[in-house]
Amino acid sequence: MALTGPMQYLKRKFRSDSLKESLKGRLTKDGIRLYEPGDFAGMHAAGALAARILDDIAPHVFPGQTTEEIDRLITDMVEAAGATSATIGYKGYQHASCISVNHVVCHGIPGPKTLKDGDILNIDVTVIVDGWYGDTSRMYVAGKLPRKAERLIQVTHDALIKGIEMVKPGNTFGDIGHAIQAYVEAHRMSVVRDFCGHGLGQVFHAPPNVLHYGRPGTGAVLEEGMFFTIEPMVNLGRPETKTLADEWTAVTRDKSLSAQFEHSVGVTADGVDIFTLSPGGKFHPTY
């Protein structure tokens, strides 16, 4: 997630990573890079690996497991694939995944605490394959999924899909944000404002900021060759977050449960190409 709104001024972690990189190739007037048709293959390779790692980690999530053990397994999977973790060493971050449990919104740091029955968690993995970035996250449950959490996870997943359905040339980023926000609020849940999706490709975080709320017809117009993430964070309670003293872990201020799903996508001539589809069809909490 990139930081948006007031957070952007508090901390500049995810301002566009490398100006030089994002100046390569064709750029729109909004500074969004337009990739070439031949670049989609690289994104598919990276996206598929990130998604496969999220498939393969599922059996390792259970009550009594630690999040640092999950992260260790992910580190090994990245290495075994001959790929590179995009997050190890990224702005001081030291792990191959972010693992965000219960009221942690995003950027949870893997650690020695054990999961308990009914905990819900987001696991977020970004890998680099031949210079291309694949960034995806989904929700998991340790043990039995509580009913309230199940609703939150379902709405968050479906909100991401609503956003993805708006991806085609001529629509705007506001259309994506609006579709997500309208869906989430219709279910009386809230969209986190402090973090957003981001352009990616041969860099991790690039323009634009992909907001998960907004008004139809506003924002930059989508064009063929744009690559970006959509990664809504949804809270059962209020949308406000705060970042803990470790300077990474973002939690809901009201301690309500939070969920998130993330895909990396590309705009095609007539729609969307999802780079991070689950090879095993497991992009869902019930797996």
Ligand code: MF3
């Ligand atoms: N994968 C996260 C995203 O969706 C970013 C994690 S950066 C880290 O953008 F340094 F916290 F790992």
Ligand code: CO
């Ligand atoms: Co992302």
Ligand code: CO
């Ligand atoms: Co991510």
